[in-house]
Amino acid sequence: MKFTKMHGTGNDYIYVNGFVEKIENPSELSRKLSDRHKGVGSDGLVMILPSEKCDFRMRMFNSDGSESEMCGNASRCVGKYVYEKGLTDKTEITLETLAGTKVLRLWLNERKKVEKVTVDMGVPVFDAPSIPATFEQWPVIRYPLPVGEDGIYEVTSLSMGNPHAVLFLEKIDELNLPVIGPIIEHSPFFPNRTNTEFVEVVPGGLKMRVWERGAGETMACGTGACAAVVAAVLNGVADRKTTVQLRGGSLEIEWNEESNRVYLTGDAVTVFEGETELEN
Numbered sequence: 001m002k003f004t005k006m007h008g009t010g011n012d013y014i015y016v017n018g019f020v021e022k023i024e025n026p027s028e029l030s031r032k033l034s035d036r037h038k039g040v041g042s043d044g045l046v047m048i049l050p051s052e053k054c055d056f057r058m059r060m061f062n063s064d065g066s067e068s069e070m071c072g073n074a075s076r077c078v079g080k081y082v083y084e085k086g087l088t089d090k091t092e093i094t095l096e097t098l099a100g101t102k103v104l105r106l107w108l109n110e111r112k113k114v115e116k117v118t119v120d121m122g123v124p125v126f127d128a129p130s131i132p133a134t135f136e137q138w139p140v141i142r143y144p145l146p147v148g149e150d151g152i153y154e155v156t157s158l159s160m161g162n163p164h165a166v167l168f169l170e171k172i173d174e175l176n177l178p179v180i181g182p183i184i185e186h187s188p189f190f191p192n193r194t195n196t197e198f199v200e201v202v203p204g205g206l207k208m209r210v211w212e213r214g215a216g217e218t219m220a221c222g223t224g225a226c227a228a229v230v231a232a233v234l235n236g237v238a239d240r241k242t243t244v245q246l247r248g249g250s251l252e253i254e255w256n257e258e259s260n261r262v263y264l265t266g267d268a269v270t271v272f273e274g275e276t277e278l279e280n
């Protein structure tokens with residue numbers, strides 16, 4: 001199987017051309033290839049597939065094999081992949097995902113390489129059953145969530161197509177994510193588990209670490225950065241147009257006031273092309 005290793009802001013996935021490669025069990029393949037010692041090493045696997053209603057379809061699997069509805073960083077890389085490999089010559093591309101149709105806008109440099117991509121991430125969803133979450137009232141803003149022996153953390157929760165819990169904290173560098181992350185991920189308030197963003201308000205924007213559902217701490221999360229800005233606006237601590245600094249770099253987010261849609265802009269980088277035996 002041929003694959004391409006790519007990253008968006010350090011959030012790295014293995015990209016497979018599903019027009020050519022037929023993968024029987026992408027979930028199991030994601031678990032196997034994501035292993036950073038015994039596999040290729042990645043946060044998961046992304047299949048680029050034909051679509052009946054859009055230009056392309058994306059399926060995204062976390063490193064634990066679970067499938068997510070949507071991935072902001074991966075959708076930017078899919079845009080770069082399909083354009084630079086000649087699967088399309090469009091610079092505005094529609095992408096079918098489990099969270100609906102997303103529109104990608106490619107930004108080319110003078111050598112016609114895709115330097116960055118803006119994704120129309122759609123509207124944030126606040127009603128708890130759609131997140132899904134079991135809170136009785138919504139929007140869920142600073143709800144005191146019990147987090148194991150660590151006590152109570154105030155969470156703001158919403159869906160960007162996938163579930164998010166956003167926490168605003170004074171200092172995020174020292175946090176022990178492998179301890180707090182899984183407790184929130186598996187909280188009974190989130191029946192399908194959740195992605196969790198730990199956000200610090202800094203001059204010029206937000207600084208964020210993320211514990212992703214099904215992948216653990218990653219260098220960045222696009223849907224998570226969008227959720228963080230929406231939550232920050234609801235909490236009155238950021239502008240609708242904000243830079244989010246992540247461990248792997250920065251993302252530009254705009255929650256447009258008129259359309260209520262969220263726009264994500266960031267890099268998309270090809271790391272290497274590879275080939276692996278499926279049967280071993």
Ligand SMILES: N[C@H](CCC[C@H](N)C(=O)O)C(=O)O
Nearest residue numbers: 068071072073162221222223
């Ligand atoms: N890193 C991704 C999100 C992955 C979300 C996944 N961990 C989930 O189970 O929802 C992003 O850039 O949006």
